[in-house]
Amino acid sequence: MTSSRSIRVLVAKPGLDGHDRGAKLIVRALRDAGMEVIYTGLRQTPVMVAQAALQEDVDVVGLSILSGAHQTLVPLVLEELALRGLADVPVIVGGIVPDADREALLAQGVKAVFGPGTSMQDIVIRIQSLVAASRQEKRP
Amino acid sequence: MTLREVEQVRGGNLRALARLLTEIEQGTPHSQQVLAALYPFTGQARIIGVTGAPGSGKSTLISVLVPALRQRYARVAVLAIDPTSPYTGGAVLGDRIRMPLLAGDAGVFIRSMASKGRPGGLAPFALDASRAFDAAGYNIILVETVGAGQNEVDVAALAHTTLLVSAPGLGDGVQALKAGILETADVYVVSKAELPGAHQLVKELRSVVELGHSTKPQHLSASADALWVPSVVAVSAVNQTGIDELVQTIEAHANFTGHPQTHDMLPELLEHELLGRLSAALLAEFLSQKPPGYVADWVTQIRQGQRNPYHAVEEMLQTR
Numbered sequence: 001m002t003s004s005r006s007i008r009v010l011v012a013k014p015g016l017d018g019h020d021r022g023a024k025l026i027v028r029a030l031r032d033a034g035m036e037v038i039y040t041g042l043r044q045t046p047v048m049v050a051q052a053a054l055q056e057d058v059d060v061v062g063l064s065i066l067s068g069a070h071q072t073l074v075p076l077v078l079e080e081l082a083l084r085g086l087a088d089v090p091v092i093v094g095g096i097v098p099d100a101d102r103e104a105l106l107a108q109g110v111k112a113v114f115g116p117g118t119s120m121q122d123i124v125i126r127i128q129s130l131v132a133a134s135r136q137e138k139r140p
Numbered sequence: 141m142t143l144r145e146v147e148q149v150r151g152g153n154l155r156a157l158a159r160l161l162t163e164i165e166q167g168t169p170h171s172q173q174v175l176a177a178l179y180p181f182t183g184q185a186r187i188i189g190v191t192g193a194p195g196s197g198k199s200t201l202i203s204v205l206v207p208a209l210r211q212r213y214a215r216v217a218v219l220a221i222d223p224t225s226p227y228t229g230g231a232v233l234g235d236r237i238r239m240p241l242l243a244g245d246a247g248v249f250i251r252s253m254a255s256k257g258r259p260g261g262l263a264p265f266a267l268d269a270s271r272a273f274d275a276a277g278y279n280i281i282l283v284e285t286v287g288a289g290q291n292e293v294d295v296a297a298l299a300h301t302t303l304l305v306s307a308p309g310l311g312d313g314v315q316a317l318k319a320g321i322l323e324t325a326d327v328y329v330v331s332k333a334e335l336p337g338a339h340q341l342v343k344e345l346r347s348v349v350e351l352g353h354s355t356k357p358q359h360l361s362a363s364a365d366a367l368w369v370p371s372v373v374a375v376s377a378v379n380q381t382g383i384d385e386l387v388q389t390i391e392a393h394a395n396f397t398g399h400p401q402t403h404d405m406l407p408e409l410l411e412h413e414l415l416g417r418l419s420a421a422l423l424a425e426f427l428s429q430k431p432p433g434y435v436a437d438w439v440t441q442i443r444q445g446q447r448n449p450y451h452a453v454e455e456m457l458q459t460r
């Protein structure tokens with residue numbers, strides 16, 4: 001009997017953020033929306049994030065970055081994902097990202113950028129639609 | 141189509157392996173076909189079950205045990221099973237968080253799985269996933285489960301060696317270890333050995349062990365009369381002590397049972413597996429010949445008091 005396929009989301013904190021209160025809120029909200037959330041914890045390197053995404057066969061990679069280092073970290077993560085054949089996995093970024101930097105991230109292939117104050121519901125819905133679109137594309 | 145996945149998984153394509161694991165979780169017919177094709181290439185891997193109450197230190201133990209195992213084995217897999225919320229169906233798969241040191245090692249594959257309500261329990265999934273890892277060349281597979289429910293006992297039975305982890309100060313010491321799971325352990329690991337109470341817990345466990353041998357059926361390719369007396373090992377991840385001793389104990393148990401022979405599973409486990417697959421297949425076949433909503437209609441009639449759940453199945457079988 002085939003069970004319906006849950007959405008698997010990687011929530012990762014690359015870099016040197018000092019706390020993960022926000023990320024944990026997201027993790028719980030996604031769980032409450034019926035998703036399977038792999039949470040990596042703090043101080044992840046881009047390699048660790050990409051390894052986790054690969055092994056866990058996630059539908060979405062969520063990067064939570066508060067430190068302001070997104071312009072350095074996001075391209076590195078995208079590169080490590082591509083190296084592992086995961087360029088087709090949608091990547092979203094949350095945390096502290098100035099509006100001025102948003103476009104650059106989206107131009108690099110990030111699908112969405114969420115600032116503080118984004119509602120959990122919005123994030124859930126966005127993830128659901130990204131995954132639905134992604135699965136539709138893969139249908140033979 | 142199937143041949144491609146077989147080549148990929150055996151050839152070390154990690155994404156193919158990860159995708160196969162996802163399909164195994166979903167129970168797709170395709171995954172069963174791939175597993176059938178991979179089966180001749182399985183039988184070399186050793187499965188080590190790691191179980192214990194929440195907070196007992198299983199994940200941290202695995203994070204120090206795996207590097208030590210990696211000195212002897214080229215590829216180590218970890219299957220970490222976390223509980224699913226019964227209400228939302230979601231899960232936080234957080235065991236990985238405790239294994240940061242393993243994350244950069246290409247020879248280690250960590251996969252998290254939500255336990256979900258599965259007909260047939262966790263064991264069929266854990267068995268299929270282990271065979272996938274086996275075919276991909278992972279010589280050692282650690283399967284981590286929480287608690288002492290029937291599901292966990294079933295998974296423990298699959299393992300060639302079972303480690304039961306308990307931490308000092310978690311409650312009543314040995315009393316906190318429920319029967320059922322106590323009987324399945326080959327090695328008792330006292331984690332957080334640097335904490336007060338660790339020495340006491342080791343003594344208590346040793347006295348339990350002295351009362352009798354493990355009643356767990358051993359995966360033996362040697363003489364069936366041999367008895368294994370469970371070992372008690374204290375490990376401190378913080379102080380990096382006891383790890384070598386634990387590895388040696390695991391190796392000793394491996395020598396005792398004889399290393400896994402190809403397809404030489406315990407007869408009762410194989411029977412259990414066959415009956416499980418057969419029931420699932422028969423049920424699927426039965427339902428495939430029925431219109432959509434067949435079961436839902438029965439449920440409605442029973443709830444309305446028009447039908448009896450006991451007679452329902454008899455009536456259904458008459459329509460075969």
